[in-house]
Amino acid sequence: MMDDATLNFPPIEEIEQLVAEGRLTELQAQLERIHPADIALLLDELETETAVTVFELLSIEIASEVLDETGGQIRQELVEKVDDERLADLLDELPMDDAAEFLEDLPDEISDRLIGLMEPEEAAEVQELLAYEEETAGRLMTRDVVALRRQWTISETFDYLRSLEDAETLHYLYVVDRDNKLIGVVPLRTLILSQPDQTIESLMSTDVASVPVTADQEELAEFVTRYDYFVVPVVSPNNELLGVVTVDDVLDIFEEEVTEDIQRLGGSEPLDQPYFAVSVFQIVRKRIGWLLLLFVASTLSGEVIRLFQNELDLVVALGFFITLITGTGGNAGSQTVATIIRAITLDEVRLSNLGAAWWREVSVGLLLGLAMGAVGIVRALLWNTGYEVALVVALTLPIIVIWSTTVATVIPIVADRYRIDPTVISGPMIATIVDATGLLIYFSLAKLILGI
Amino acid sequence: MMDDATLNFPPIEEIEQLVAEGRLTELQAQLERIHPADIALLLDELETETAVTVFELLSIEIASEVLDETGGQIRQELVEKVDDERLADLLDELPMDDAAEFLEDLPDEISDRLIGLMEPEEAAEVQELLAYEEETAGRLMTRDVVALRRQWTISETFDYLRSLEDAETLHYLYVVDRDNKLIGVVPLRTLILSQPDQTIESLMSTDVASVPVTADQEELAEFVTRYDYFVVPVVSPNNELLGVVTVDDVLDIFEEEVTEDIQRLGGSEPLDQPYFAVSVFQIVRKRIGWLLLLFVASTLSGEVIRLFQNELDLVVALGFFITLITGTGGNAGSQTVATIIRAITLDEVRLSNLGAAWWREVSVGLLLGLAMGAVGIVRALLWNTGYEVALVVALTLPIIVIWSTTVATVIPIVADRYRIDPTVISGPMIATIVDATGLLIYFSLAKLILGI
Numbered sequence: 001m002m003d004d005a006t007l008n009f010p011p012i013e014e015i016e017q018l019v020a021e022g023r024l025t026e027l028q029a030q031l032e033r034i035h036p037a038d039i040a041l042l043l044d045e046l047e048t049e050t051a052v053t054v055f056e057l058l059s060i061e062i063a064s065e066v067l068d069e070t071g072g073q074i075r076q077e078l079v080e081k082v083d084d085e086r087l088a089d090l091l092d093e094l095p096m097d098d099a100a101e102f103l104e105d106l107p108d109e110i111s112d113r114l115i116g117l118m119e120p121e122e123a124a125e126v127q128e129l130l131a132y133e134e135e136t137a138g139r140l141m142t143r144d145v146v147a148l149r150r151q152w153t154i155s156e157t158f159d160y161l162r163s164l165e166d167a168e169t170l171h172y173l174y175v176v177d178r179d180n181k182l183i184g185v186v187p188l189r190t191l192i193l194s195q196p197d198q199t200i201e202s203l204m205s206t207d208v209a210s211v212p213v214t215a216d217q218e219e220l221a222e223f224v225t226r227y228d229y230f231v232v233p234v235v236s237p238n239n240e241l242l243g244v245v246t247v248d249d250v251l252d253i254f255e256e257e258v259t260e261d262i263q264r265l266g267g268s269e270p271l272d273q274p275y276f277a278v279s280v281f282q283i284v285r286k287r288i289g290w291l292l293l294l295f296v297a298s299t300l301s302g303e304v305i306r307l308f309q310n311e312l313d314l315v316v317a318l319g320f321f322i323t324l325i326t327g328t329g330g331n332a333g334s335q336t337v338a339t340i341i342r343a344i345t346l347d348e349v350r351l352s353n354l355g356a357a358w359w360r361e362v363s364v365g366l367l368l369g370l371a372m373g374a375v376g377i378v379r380a381l382l383w384n385t386g387y388e389v390a391l392v393v394a395l396t397l398p399i400i401v402i403w404s405t406t407v408a409t410v411i412p413i414v415a416d417r418y419r420i421d422p423t424v425i426s427g428p429m430i431a432t433i434v435d436a437t438g439l440l441i442y443f444s445l446a447k448l449i450l451g452i
Numbered sequence: 453m454m455d456d457a458t459l460n461f462p463p464i465e466e467i468e469q470l471v472a473e474g475r476l477t478e479l480q481a482q483l484e485r486i487h488p489a490d491i492a493l494l495l496d497e498l499e500t501e502t503a504v505t506v507f508e509l510l511s512i513e514i515a516s517e518v519l520d521e522t523g524g525q526i527r528q529e530l531v532e533k534v535d536d537e538r539l540a541d542l543l544d545e546l547p548m549d550d551a552a553e554f555l556e557d558l559p560d561e562i563s564d565r566l567i568g569l570m571e572p573e574e575a576a577e578v579q580e581l582l583a584y585e586e587e588t589a590g591r592l593m594t595r596d597v598v599a600l601r602r603q604w605t606i607s608e609t610f611d612y613l614r615s616l617e618d619a620e621t622l623h624y625l626y627v628v629d630r631d632n633k634l635i636g637v638v639p640l641r642t643l644i645l646s647q648p649d650q651t652i653e654s655l656m657s658t659d660v661a662s663v664p665v666t667a668d669q670e671e672l673a674e675f676v677t678r679y680d681y682f683v684v685p686v687v688s689p690n691n692e693l694l695g696v697v698t699v700d701d702v703l704d705i706f707e708e709e710v711t712e713d714i715q716r717l718g719g720s721e722p723l724d725q726p727y728f729a730v731s732v733f734q735i736v737r738k739r740i741g742w743l744l745l746l747f748v749a750s751t752l753s754g755e756v757i758r759l760f761q762n763e764l765d766l767v768v769a770l771g772f773f774i775t776l777i778t779g780t781g782g783n784a785g786s787q788t789v790a791t792i793i794r795a796i797t798l799d800e801v802r803l804s805n806l807g808a809a810w811w812r813e814v815s816v817g818l819l820l821g822l823a824m825g826a827v828g829i830v831r832a833l834l835w836n837t838g839y840e841v842a843l844v845v846a847l848t849l850p851i852i853v854i855w856s857t858t859v860a861t862v863i864p865i866v867a868d869r870y871r872i873d874p875t876v877i878s879g880p881m882i883a884t885i886v887d888a889t890g891l892l893i894y895f896s897l898a899k900l901i902l903g904i
Contacts, residue, residue, distance in 0.1 A: 035679060158644065162645050171623055209487075225703050248680040251676070251703070254703070255677070255798065265717065266717070266789060267879075276812075280816055287816065288820055291787070294783050295824055298776050302772040302774075302776050305774065306835065312768075312771065316764075323750055323774065323775070323887055324751060324754050326779070327750040331719055331746050338720070341714070342715065343727035346711070346726070346727075348726050348728060349727060360732055368736060371740055371743075372744070375747060379754075383758065427880070435775055435779060
């Protein structure tokens with residue numbers, strides 16, 4: 001969580017005053033001392049007009065980085081207000097994977113126009129990246145990768161490195177054969193620690209891990225976290241070196257995937273974009289499906305109440321506990337589903353240990369249910385419902401808690417096994433599923449114990 | 453999500469057979485071809501006995517990496533079954549930040565015993581790290597950092613680098629003064645691209661970002677993601693260079709923080725440890741507080757039902773919709789709270805734009821509520837409850853959806869403003885809060901419209 005104290009830029013009022021008074025050279029000097037990521041946050045805090053003025057003051061190198069770091073509303077506003085020519089120049093400056101990411105979020109007509117204004121070479125590269133499917137390694141990689149040949153000596157390699165104008169990453173140097181096929185890797189540190197006349201072949205490790213260009217971004221994130229890589233080479237189906245994905249892109253993927261998971265767990269489809277960048281209608285569209293489905297499903301609980309209308313008429317006090325029973329089942333289920341889904345994502349729980357996970361959750365559910373049951377008895381007696389109703393409530397609570405934790409454990413694990421993303425099983429869904437069944441248990445126990 | 457197809461090790465049965473038949477040299481040869489992170493996953497799949505046998509076959513370098521990668525149950529079992537002497541040797545091999553992390557998860561008596569068996573130098577270093585508070589930069593940093601002096605030439609620097617036995621990271625080289633105070637940084641690539649007789653001072657950037665040793669791990673993760681750093685220097689209050697935190701540790705923090713957030717959103721306290729490493733009683737303890745609180749809160753809904761007992765007696769059909777009303781309010785609230793909390797974490801939403809966020813959510817709520825209301829009318833008519841009850845239901849649904857989205861937007865944003873972690877506001881909590889108020893709205897409208 002960020003709070004204002006950690007924002008590394010001068011107070012908003014100061015910036016606004018400088019703009020208002022036209023002291024732009026002074027402002028420019030101030031801006032030079034701020035990190036582009038912080039300037040992006042600053043723009044977000046300013047009025048649109050002021051933000052555009054500030055943005056125009058930035059040098060092209062800084063402005064391109066700032067543009068890359070902006071998100072949501074301010075990015076949209078910059079795209080609208082800033083000259084297309086300047087935007088195209090800024091995109092030319094960016095690493096092409098970032099430019100592609102920026103362009104893909106824009107409406108097609110705007111992105112086509114901007115690509116048309118970019119330098120031909122950059123435009124071609126960005127179009128090539130955009131041709132790969134969204135959320136794949138191909139889309140995320142940078143093609144600025146250093147490729148060495150195995151017969152080079154270290155001193156030839158250093159000469160080559162010095163001749164390069166730019167390369168996003170030099171941590172690992174990849175070795176390719178004459179067909180550009182990836183055959184090895186030399187960590188830069190190995191290169192430094194070696195003698196000038198050694199060859200690349202004598203230093204390189206042929207055990208080089210790579211991902212296919214079609215790899216899904218989630219696989220990619222998994223791969224990087226699992227092996228603690230900083231850089232991953234991306235290859236074609238023929239093992240040709242196409243580019244690299246760097247760990248900072250993976251951190252962004254991580255944020256994206258986590259955001260999707262959390263939104264799904266809350267019971268809506270992921271938004272895919274920053275909150276304020278999405279229109280109200282898009283948010284409605286992402287939520288209405290689930291909400292209607294859950295709504296229709298929860299009419300089942302109404303059916304159950306209807307079914308036991310007679311019993312309710314006879315023992316009115318049973319009605320007082322309806323929301324208590326369904327609420328507790330839903331809450332216990334939400335707790336379980338969040339824990340289990342996270343454990344599945346971290347690969348701690350899978351079908352092979354479903355039994356163990358289920359047994360844990362049931363034990364937990366039993367203990368929680370007994371505690372609830374005890375409190376339930378107290379509540380029932382305080383409401384003067386008599387001992388029999390109290391007993392029904394006390395028995396129903398452990399059963400419903402065990403039942404809802406079971407549902408919340410088994411469904412996501414089974415979904416995962418059948419390659420359905422387990423996060424489609426949300427807390428609200430579990431709550432709705434156990435509502436009707438919980439009431440069925442409650443009223444059946446009531447019939448049995450109260451003899452109605 | 454990982455599935456078996458992506459596991460890079462031979463089939464379990466094959467490994468088990470090799471162990472059973474005592475073909476250990478063959479097995480050892482197989483293991484040499486597997487990445488330590490994959491061996492850790494493999495151990496997790498094997499029976500404990502077999503896993504220990506496999507683990508004993510590993511060279512000390514590989515075994516230490518494997519140990520570092522294990523989690524949950526298998527780690528506990530290895531600690532129990534493997535000789536203390538060997539464990540201490542393995543810990544000596546690890547980077548000390550990883551050793552500290554490993555030791556801090558163990559019961560004190562075991563970790564003290566292992567530290568006692570470690571090499572004195574490593575033991576001292578690990579104890580120093582453990583003296584920093586948990587979840588701070590001090591605990592996560594590695595002290596294997598390369599520090600240069602500003603008067604060195606490039607060729608002197610290369611000589612120095614070649615003399616180093618080991619350094620976890622060489623991507624950035626830090627420059628310190630005679631008091632070990634951090635004064636600059638030289639990216640390794642700059643070093644390579646320079647002439648042998650240039651000095652470090654002429655190349656270094658004095659604009660070096662660092663974090664204090666007491667910085668919280670969440671700040672650290674924020675810092676790294678915001679500025680796309682691979683490595684962050686950690687300094688004492690006097691700006692002395694103490695160590696570096698690398699981005700792979702930050703990825704782990706990320707996973708931890710996200711896991712905590714998701715568990716809180718589901719309505720339980722975070723587990724802090726892998727799922728199977730936590731005992732049933734610990735899980736119960738993490739959940740019971742919230743569950744009891746929510747339980748007691750949801751007796752309020754019972755009170756509301758009790759309060760309107762007369763009206764329920766008169767119009768029994770009102771009872772059929774109780775779970776529908778509370779369920780829909782809860783579901784809409786869960787959707788909102790997940791989206792808003794994620795937006796707060798990503799710093800897209802804060803108190804200054806609470807109004808804008810609230811207005812979006814209310815607009816969304818109104819549209820969703822109208823759709824629900826329409827479906828509600830159909831449901832009411834199908835249940836033959838009459839037009840008046842249908843009208844009550846149709847009016848209640850938009851109001852409760854707007855109300856619950858409002859609660860789910862405002863509470864987390866206000867909590868965040870007062871530096872309370874917004875994830876303490878879970879979906880279940882919102883559901884429980886809106887249950888009672890939703891019923892109050894429902895029955896009040898019923899009284900008004902039905903004139904009862």
